Amino acid sequence: MKVEINNKEIELKYTFRAYMIFEQITDHSFMGNNLSDFITFFYSVLMASDRELAIDFDNFIEWLDDNPDKLNEFTEWMIANTKKQSELSNSKKEVKEEKKESGSKKK
Secondary structure, three states: OEEEEOOEEEEOOOOHHHHHHHHHHHOOOOOOOOHHHHHHHHHHHHHHHOOOOOOOHHHHHHHHHHOOHHHHHHHHHHHHHHHHHHHHHHHHHHHHHHHHHHHHHHO
């Protein structure tokens, strides 16, 4: 997902850095239970995606107020990335289980 903010186009990246920034800001892990968490996580992803971006949280909220559709786009993007990570994790588990099963058959 690309976002244009402060006359700069930023490609959002789904990274551990974003989760770490979120935890530094909120002092808790991201659970996605409320609007504040989603907005703060969006800001964290933005900050993690472009470390040179100079925008504070208040200005980000103002930008979001002017572009409310971006929160929905971000939520859809985040769900798609979470699903992709889950599928990758499940396929890795299946490969491990297959290797484990084939190894036990050789004995």
